[in-house]
Amino acid sequence: MLQAELERVLDPETCRGCHEATTHEWEGSMHAYASIDPVFRAMNRKYQATRGDADPSFCIQCHAPLALRYEKSIDGLNLHDVADEYQGVTCVSCHNVDSITRLHNNGIVLRGDDTMLGALENPLANDFHSQDYSTLTDRSQSDSSMSCGSCHDIVNHKDLHLERTYAEWQESLYGTISTENTQGLLNCGSCHMRGRNEVVSAMPKSPIRRRHDHSMPGIDVALLEGFPRREEQREQIQRLLNTSLGAHLCVDARAGFNEISVTLENIAAGHDFPSGATFDRRIWLEIEAYRNNTLVFTKGQVASNQSFESQRENSAWHLHATLQEEEEEEDTHSFWSADSIRENSLEAPKSTAESVDGAHAQERLFVVPGGPLDRVEMRFKLRPIGLEILRELSEDYDLDERLIAEMPTFTLGSTELSWKSETDRRCIPTTP
Ligand code: HEC
Ligand code: HEC
Numbered sequence: 137m138l139q140a141e142l143e144r145v146l147d148p149e150t151c152r153g154c155h156e157a158t159t160h161e162w163e164g165s166m167h168a169y170a171s172i173d174p175v176f177r178a179m180n181r182k183y184q185a186t187r188g189d190a191d192p193s194f195c196i197q198c199h200a201p202l203a204l205r206y207e208k209s210i211d212g213l214n215l216h217d218v219a220d221e222y223q224g225v226t227c228v229s230c231h232n233v234d235s236i237t238r239l240h241n242n243g244i245v246l247r248g249d250d251t252m253l254g255a256l257e258n259p260l261a262n263d264f265h266s267q268d269y270s271t272l273t274d275r276s277q278s279d280s281s282m283s284c285g286s287c288h289d290i291v292n293h294k295d296l297h298l299e300r301t302y303a304e305w306q307e308s309l310y311g312t313i314s315t316e317n318t319q320g321l322l323n324c325g326s327c328h329m330r331g332r333n334e335v336v337s338a339m340p341k342s343p344i345r346r347r348h349d350h351s352m353p354g355i356d357v358a359l360l361e362g363f364p365r366r367e368e369q370r371e372q373i374q375r376l377l378n379t380s381l382g383a384h385l386c387v388d389a390r391a392g393f394n395e396i397s398v399t400l401e402n403i404a405a406g407h408d409f410p411s412g413a414t415f416d417r418r419i420w421l422e423i424e425a426y427r428n429n430t431l432v433f434t435k436g437q438v439a440s441n442q443s444f445e446s447q448r449e450n451s452a453w454h455l456h457a458t459l460q461e462e463e464e465e466e467d468t469h470s471f472w473s474a475d476s477i478r479e480n481s482l483e484a485p486k487s488t489a490e491s492v493d494g495a496h497a498q499e500r501l502f503v504v505p506g507g508p509l510d511r512v513e514m515r516f517k518l519r520p521i522g523l524e525i526l527r528e529l530s531e532d533y534d535l536d537e538r539l540i541a542e543m544p545t546f547t548l549g550s551t552e553l554s555w556k557s558e559t560d561r562r563c564i565p566t567t568p
């Protein structure tokens with residue numbers, strides 16, 4: 137009976153008539169893309185082929201939780217035959233949460249009825265769904281971070297906690313209530329769902345309220361052509377990435393050599409940078425130095441058709457993680473079978489008093505022999521998923537090869553710095 141009530145409100149298309157703007161934002165989000173994603177499907181095929189006797193539903197429990205609940209799929213291998221309303225992280229996955237049994241691997245228990253849970257004061261009645269208040273969907277309550285966090289932390293069957301966005305947030309300034317931060321918290325939704333003043337439903341007499349953006353850009357991009365607002369998503373991600381990090385470049389001319397220092401700081405993310413699927417990301421520094429207008433030093437360059445892996449020997453600094461399996465010499469891409477992870481992320485600040493020496497900031501030094509330099513240039517680049525990972529999925533697990541060329545390489549705006557001896561003092565920007 138309850139199941140039938142929930143079934144009535146499963147399909148996001150039925151929300152569009154009354155919640156047009158919200159549905160429009162959601163349909164272009166990674167939540168909507170989570171299980172139609174061809175990279176996900178190919179990687180799930182790899183998981184199924186290599187998992188041994190580990191849980192067949194491990195991947196779809198987060199990427200297509202309704203398909204699993206309604207037994208439309210057990211292992212995700214038939215997702216191409218599953219109807220749209222069961223695909224991805226749909227409205228009810230967030231708006232019908234009854235309780236949370238664990239803070240990783242999707243411990244969300246749905247109520248199973250047609251009640252839409254939110255945080256509106258005196259919501260206007262409508263004859264399509266019932267509604268109620270829940271702290272689990274109220275951005276001003278830390279409970280709401282648990283609803284996000286339950287899917288945003290992954291523990292594999294070897295007990296390795298390898299995606300830790302919720303745990304990182306909880307250990308950060310934003311997730312901790314302390315003497316200096318008594319009202320605490322900026323929750324996931326406080327940063328990821330901007331509000332604006334407008335109606336939230338098309339019903340007559342709908343009052344103006346705070347309506348919250350549901351597009352939730354991060355790092356991952358939709359590669360499929362024709363996915364709603366694909367280009368807009370890339371622009372949103374670029375804007376986020378332009379302001380996530382603080383960077384400083386300092387150059388010191390010494391007797392017979394130059395010391396170049398690069399400092400990087402996590403200033404805007406409420407968790408590590410990068411967070412989540414850190415092992416799939418590729419994030420690296422490129423740096424060049426010139427004397428008399430001649431290039432005399434270069435490190436870290438990766439061309440647009442090259443994988444980071446193939447240029448690893450020349451790496452200057454990278455922020456993504458690597459995964460290891462016991463008794464294997466090579467790093468693995470199979471996060472489900474990893475025994476350990478080597479992180480290089482920048483942590484979120486743990487308190488407002490944290491100095492630049494804290495783990496949210498890091499510094500690297502480069503030495504260039506010879507006389508004074510006249511120009512140094514640097515930038516961090518970011519690829520949501522490494523090309524070598526995509527190539528492997530294409531070769532062995534049926535990922536359409538043409539999609540690989542759709543993978544963008546972003547330049548992180550605030551890290552694009554150019555120092556000139558003529559006009560600049562020791563460091564740019566001047567005050568660290
Ligand atoms: C017939 C119109 C209609 C349809 C269809 C509809 N809603 Fe609503 N919904 C409303 C109205 C009206 C409100 C209250 C708006 C207000 O008070 O400003 C509302 C409020 C909500 C709230 C906030 C509840 C709260 O108490 O904070 C959520 C969440 C919600 N709807 C989700 C959905 C979802 C998901 C769907 C599709 C499965 C959907 N709605 C379909 C009319 C509708
Ligand atoms: C203080 C603001 C803030 C808070 C709080 C916050 N985030 Fe973020 N988050 C950001 C910013 C800024 C980015 C963009 C930088 C980036 O893409 O890594 C980001 C990126 C992300 C990404 C993509 C990360 C990656 O590296 O792949 C995910 C997923 C994410 N956040 C989820 C969450 C969840 C879940 C929570 C709550 C547990 C949360 N965020 C809390 C600001 C915040």
Ligand code: HEC
Binds near residue numbers: 151225231336
């Ligand atoms: C990833 C989780 C998530 C998904 C998926 C999601 N929502 Fe929401 N939604 C939220 C959160 C969190 C809020 C903020 C509530 C608050 O703090 O005011 C919210 C708020 C709302 C509101 C109240 C008005 C507002 O903007 O605050 C409506 C209506 C709504 N969502 C409808 C939908 C519809 C329709 C869909 C699917 C097309 C959907 N949501 C998908 C998490 C989600």
Ligand code: HEC
Binds near residue numbers: 170199284285287356
């Ligand atoms: C039912 C599980 C589930 C819940 C609940 C959930 N998410 Fe997600 N989220 C996912 C999955 C799966 C993806 C990745 C989809 C993909 O990239 O294919 C994702 C992607 C994202 C991204 C984009 C990440 C990137 O790297 O681009 C952000 C940001 C995000 N979620 C934030 C949130 C926030 C904020 C909440 C709570 C309001 C939330 N999520 C609740 C499962 C969930």
Ligand code: HEC
Binds near residue numbers: 290521
């Ligand atoms: C606990 C929930 C959870 C489980 C289990 C899970 N994922 Fe994810 N997945 C996520 C979230 C959340 C993100 C977004 C992470 C981020 O932004 O850093 C994501 C991102 C991804 C992405 C990147 C999306 C893209 O195409 O850009 C792929 C691919 C993916 N997952 C595949 C898998 C596979 C394959 C499995 C099973 C072996 C799996 N996931 C298991 C939650 C989960």
